[in-house]
Amino acid sequence: MKDLFSKLPDVKIKTALILFVTSLIFLAIATSLKPQKHYSSGFDNFENSIPKEFGDWKEAPQLTPQVSLVSDTKSLQNQIYDDVIMRTYVNKDGAKIMLALAYVKEQRQDVKVHQPEICYPAQGFQMLSSKVSVFNMPVSSSPVVGKRQVYSGSSHQEAVSYWIRVADETLLTGIQMRLKIIEDGLFKGRLDDGVLVRVSSITNNESDVSKFYQLHDQFLSELTATVEGKFPGLLVPSASKT
Template sequence: MLAASGLAMALRPTEKIADQGARMDIARIFPEQFADWRVAPGIVPALVSPDVKEKLDALYDQTLSRTYVNDDGQRIMLSIAYGGDQSGDKTQVHRPEFCYAAQGFQLSNNRESQITTESGVLPVRRLEAVQGSRNEPITYWITIGDEVTLPGLGRKLIQLRYGLTGKVPDGMLVRVSSIDQDVSKAYQLQDHFVRDMLAAINAQDRIRVAGRLIP
């Protein structure tokens, strides 16, 4: 038992990727204007409750919430959460399902999907959050280091691979959503937004945001 404990300590990753190179600045990475999208001044996504916000602030190193509007007046909400330590369950970015459920939303139609972009195929998860008359279709994905993943076994395997190299990966949750009763239309608009956004981010930053996509 002592030998196993010592081996576990020796294999515990200690080298943080977040401490290497330039400091992550998510406000810089995500442009305020691209294609026909621009940040809508004074309009932010719905605020979370104080207790949920306190938990998020303790978990993440940086967060970003914006609402974008296009030339047709259509709106997309973008929420980013970045954490410098994605080595385990206690520090990893949490699934949006937890935050929405804590806010009293009813969740349904949770499924995996994908978005075809200029850089490759992006795996995403989609779900619907409903509270009263508010119907919010959601699309999100997670990056661990330079790999894109979804919650579950895939994410754990990536964490394990990094751990075996002695490195602590950072990670990012990227979530887009919109208020729309027409779910199919909402996802089409979100896909369009994601394509435009990734095309506007430089190649190096795009890997941090969406991983190394397969063409």
């Protein structure tokens, strides 16, 4: 390229060409650093993607209002999330589970998915216990890491199980999520999506909590197996989407 420029008679033309080539180089670098694609599974929306009946479960009337998916009850969920669904399911034994899903198409440095330990206390609940848990979801391509929690409110207690998927991983903290988003944007050219998967059961007896957690695992295993068959990578990490 140096020989090419040396043969040009006009200094202005040489300068213009050098600037032009330099601009192309910087443009290529900027383009490579700019995220170009989503990790999203291409599903339509939760209402159409999440079945109202699967396995031993079917949708039931939601008699108890669920805890909001935002920390500020005055905020509108659709201002934060691209899609939200809240349902109650019941099995043949009459056991009820409340399901809440929140989806964000583009997770940026300001992580949009709110963790229950932020939302529940903001709405008057006190956290009684919290522990990290690995959920056995056979359809996931990597371990599904989340939390088991118990909250106490003015009228009832709730046993809560949840995880947050960011692209092809499940993460526990806001710092982990930010680092994941930055890393995938810089080195993989990807705008990550994110989803909160939360299930909860009303309990007023501490001795029943472990029983509800087992019920949560059964519910989530059947739910993910059903949903991931059509929309891989929506609720849990999927090898086909990495």
